[in-house]
Amino acid sequence: MATDGKENNKDIIRQKLLEHQGEAKIVRKIVMIISLVIILLIALIGGAGYLYIHSSLKPVDPKSKVVKKVDIPIGFSVAGIGEKLEAEGIIKNAKVFKYYVKLKNEGGFMAGEYELSPSMDIPEILNRLKTGKVLQKAAFKIIIPEGQQLQEIAHIMAKATKKTDDEIFKGLNDKALINKLMVKYPDLLTSEIMNSKVKYPLEGYLFPATYSFYKPNPTVEEMVTAMLDKTQTVLADYSQESKDKHLSVHQLLTMASLIEEEATAKADRKKISSVFFNRLKKGMPLQTDPTVLYAEGKHKERVLYQDLEVNSPYNTYKNTGLPPGPISNAGKVSIEAALNPDNTDYLYFLAAPDGSIIFTKTLEEHNQEKAKFISNKK
Template identity: 40%
Template sequence: MAVPLLMTEEEGESRPTSLVIPEGWRATQVYEAVDKTLALPPGTTKKSLAKADLKLPNDAEGNPEGYLFPATYPLGENPTPEKLLTAMVGKANEKFTGAPIAAGAQRNALNVYQAVTIASIVQAEAAAKEDMGKVARVIFNRLERGMPLQMDSTVNYALGRSDLRTTTEDTKIDSPYNSYQRMGLPPTPIDNPGDEAMSAAINPTPGDWLYFVTVKSGDTRFTADYAEHQRNVAEFNRIRESASKQAAEAE
């Protein structure tokens, strides 16, 4: 995804005046966007973390993943990576430590950092905003039953990629983010969630679902029955393979 920028004309040259951080971007994507927007050498923003003095929760251990809040940030005069990162974390703290989020997390026996972590998974997994509450409920139901989350998004985060299909080999990766092998939540958020995902994380839709799969665009199926889920996954695979075959024949 190209970094969306608001441009202005000055002396015949275009320069960015704002940086837009989309919902669901990982910290690595944010760092790259800041470097590009400020015309800095790659890696500059990530290196600036040490001197940015970000106001992160103790659980984050200095890692801002989840707290680089998606929004539009004016660059202002003399923008620096530290100023932009501080603004993002400040916006996140303003959103997350307010009464609705803090009270909602407590109501679900979570601290705010855990709620942000759940929201980040919801942001990555939900195919549509209307599915977010149900995805959150699947996460809660699995945690309450002592089941591994088995979320492909956490494996993709461990592998540093995004992919619709996770292989059996992928699920064997030795990582604290491998929710196929590790119980509970991953150690940090896996992206930077927006308002809708945060709302879903503290207000999950009532239901008994344990499984879900987006069979095709606009058709995400939730169920508590494993056999039904297997049938849904088989349909997803058939549709995907058919689309791949048609694409290959068209070339």
């Protein structure tokens, strides 16, 4: 009987242990589920917050042609300016405006009556408020087309401001200015632009667009700041895609510049992009002629075999991978192509005389297509 009692006690203890273990498992599951729910909620709230703020920085209506007169009184606070702009329908959210101004350490806004539009983004509005562009026409405009190199942009800027090409170009490459701009645009102008192999640090970073200036003789810094503001605004739309593709801003602009330089009016840029990415994956040199011409500092209709021997890190016939940096500025279409290449097996492409692009998978096919054009010229 004593033995039976001990056995019963053991069974009871074992049963209680099993019950405790079961309860512990349930508790652990509950804790794990609660933890996952909390993490998910934090992620959702963070993501929603990011999207909300990102959206609030964009123009209220990019296509709007409405222009409103907005009076900014003397001594108006940043919060007051934001509330005024929101009430007039110029910005989406006064609080986001206020925190953006603080984050960017902006200030020095000038009182007066301004002409503002819902089509303006916040950097453009801030630029107006800082420079006092009050109900006045632009002193001049600078039009920067796609595919322009820094020297060409310097020429356009010089022509508009009656400065010399050399004066502008030296300003664009001034180390003190570039270091200052890197502090102002830390996410845009990273240490990659200061790589010793990079020819010109700001190459590819001055976005193609029309820029209005309200001072007859702005400094190089003032002009470049307007262009970098635009570049930063445009690239903000692609920041998540860039991260998903594991492309830095510098790599993205470099790839986009290659696509921009190789594309024609009839070109399918996403297919060109696929060729470049397919070659990178296989460790093949990109072998794109515009990089050779950029290395030589020349503009030629036709690249000769002797050009391919130029000793430069930009020569993609001699070096694998991307060149050290962009070789021109790229528009949105090329940036989007760099982020979203088509899914193809193409490794080669050839520009036909009519502007179309012929894509092939093998060197043999590529040479056959090339031979057709050579025979047609005879």
